[in-house]
Amino acid sequence: MSFREDGAAAVDWVAAYLEGVRNLPVLAQVEPGDIHAALPPSPPEEPEPFASVLRDLDAVLLPGLTHWQSPRFFAYFATTASDPGVLAELLVAGLNQVGILWRTSPALQELEEVTLDWLGQLLGLPAGLHGHIEDTASTGVLSALAVARALAPGRRTVLCSEHAHSAVDKAARLLELELRKVPVDAEFRLRPDALRLEDACAVVATIGTTGAAAVDPVPAIADLCEAAGVWLHVDAAYAGSAAICPELRHHFAGWERVDSIGVNPHKWLGTPMDCSALWTSRPDDVRGTFSLVPEFLQSPDEAVSLSELTVPLGRRFRALKLWAVLRCFGRTGLQERIREHVRLAALFESWVEAEPGWEVVAPRHFSLVCFRREGSDEENERLLERVNATGEVFISHARLGGRYALRLAVGNYRTTEDDVRLAWEVLTREAP
Numbered sequence: 001m002s003f004r005e006d007g008a009a010a011v012d013w014v015a016a017y018l019e020g021v022r023n024l025p026v027l028a029q030v031e032p033g034d035i036h037a038a039l040p041p042s043p044p045e046e047p048e049p050f051a052s053v054l055r056d057l058d059a060v061l062l063p064g065l066t067h068w069q070s071p072r073f074f075a076y077f078a079t080t081a082s083d084p085g086v087l088a089e090l091l092v093a094g095l096n097q098v099g100i101l102w103r104t105s106p107a108l109q110e111l112e113e114v115t116l117d118w119l120g121q122l123l124g125l126p127a128g129l130h131g132h133i134e135d136t137a138s139t140g141v142l143s144a145l146a147v148a149r150a151l152a153p154g155r156r157t158v159l160c161s162e163h164a165h166s167a168v169d170k171a172a173r174l175l176e177l178e179l180r181k182v183p184v185d186a187e188f189r190l191r192p193d194a195l196r197l198e199d200a201c202a203v204v205a206t207i208g209t210t211g212a213a214a215v216d217p218v219p220a221i222a223d224l225c226e227a228a229g230v231w232l233h234v235d236a237a238y239a240g241s242a243a244i245c246p247e248l249r250h251h252f253a254g255w256e257r258v259d260s261i262g263v264n265p266h267k268w269l270g271t272p273m274d275c276s277a278l279w280t281s282r283p284d285d286v287r288g289t290f291s292l293v294p295e296f297l298q299s300p301d302e303a304v305s306l307s308e309l310t311v312p313l314g315r316r317f318r319a320l321k322l323w324a325v326l327r328c329f330g331r332t333g334l335q336e337r338i339r340e341h342v343r344l345a346a347l348f349e350s351w352v353e354a355e356p357g358w359e360v361v362a363p364r365h366f367s368l369v370c371f372r373r374e375g376s377d378e379e380n381e382r383l384l385e386r387v388n389a390t391g392e393v394f395i396s397h398a399r400l401g402g403r404y405a406l407r408l409a410v411g412n413y414r415t416t417e418d419d420v421r422l423a424w425e426v427l428t429r430e431a432p
């Protein structure tokens with residue numbers, strides 16, 4: 001078989017998968033070890049045709065996949081690898097660029113800079129921020145805190161709300177910084193009056209927290225950080241993409257004043273995993289922290305290589321897929337999808353509110369609804385397990401104000417009103 005024939009078969013496979021994924025059990029219905037047991041214990045001695053890989057993808061691996069591409073995936077933050085993103089990922093692999101220096105792929109580096117500048121414009125960020133792509137928001141937080149630590153010797157504390165993502169805990173642990181969790185108000189927002197910054201090197205504020213998509217009051221936090229000379233990182237991994245809609249932009253007030261911002265196009269902007277945007281108003285400080293150019297990487301080029309601003313030396317051509325997404329959807333296409341998700345979440349929220357015995361437990365700002373059924377935490381936990389065991393939809397949970405909450409996050413480009421209605425039907429059917 002030739003590359004063209006195998007390639008056509010692979011594209012056909014993906015097309016058929018995407019056409020049928022709605023009807024597959026969303027959450028993998030296997031037990032730990034099942035996939036292990038179905039795979040040969042040792043590698044093949046002789047070459048096999050690519051067709052065998054596709055065959056075993058169907059026969060062995062498919063049952064062990066949780067279908068993030070399903071329009072009925074409502075857990076965590078639902079995502080989409082959109083068609084242009086998927087095709088661009090194929091091109092990325094085919095080109096196999098390794099961006100260790102500007103000269104090893106000038107187009108990779110310059111497209112990344114331009115694409116991040118475009119995305120910044122779409123999200124209403126100020127001109128002049130420096131943007132690059134990291135693998136994940138976790139790496140973005142780790143990088144921002146590494147810079148903050150380097151800039152403030154002797155100050156070893158990081159502050160964030162008790163609802164900040166665990167990536168902040170992990171980064172603080174790795175960097176041997178002390179993490180202080182600040183209490184939140186009744187809407188799960190960081191309370192600026194509880195920020196004590198004397199020994200702080202950084203604050204992480206979140207726009208769109210993982211549990212409830214709460215929005216920390218960034219303007220007030222930025223005032224305090226500016227006065228104390230403390231690095232402020234805004235984690236908008238999920239919600240940041242919503243800033244493309246002018247009517248949602250007010251949630252992002254103040255983020256133009258911060259030192260670094262993370263947004264994940266791989267969450268809510270149609271870009272296949274992984275692609276996390278990181279902007280900074282202080283690229284020189286980032287470079288000062290990360291730059292290390294050994295002899296074999298010295299070059300006469302004037303351009304500063306992006307590897308001088310990051311932990312990894314080699315970078316993938318991630319910008320190509322983000323560029324394809326931005327071009328093939330355009331501002332209006334992306335706005336349309338985010339608006340539709342917000343509309344569907346609002347609709348679901350209205351059903352919960354109207355149904356006796358159910359309650360919405362957090363204000364809804366974007367496409368995430370937090371709710372629960374009357375009864376104990378354990379009853380809600382069991383309800384979630386029953387719903388997910390049906391395979392019809394997949395939802396997840398959070399603990400908000402000490403109480404167990406169910407979460408429905410709309411974020412897949414194929415999700416329709418019928419899919420959201422199905423989620424509500426399954427929930428009400430499985431509820432005691």
Ligand SMILES: Cc1ncc(COP(=O)(O)O)c(C=O)c1O
Pocket residue numbers: 076077135136137138139165167206208209210235236237238264276
């Ligand atoms: C607010 C927030 N920050 C960070 C992350 C971590 O993202 P990543 O998987 O890109 O590290 C998440 C993931 O859901 C998130 O919701």
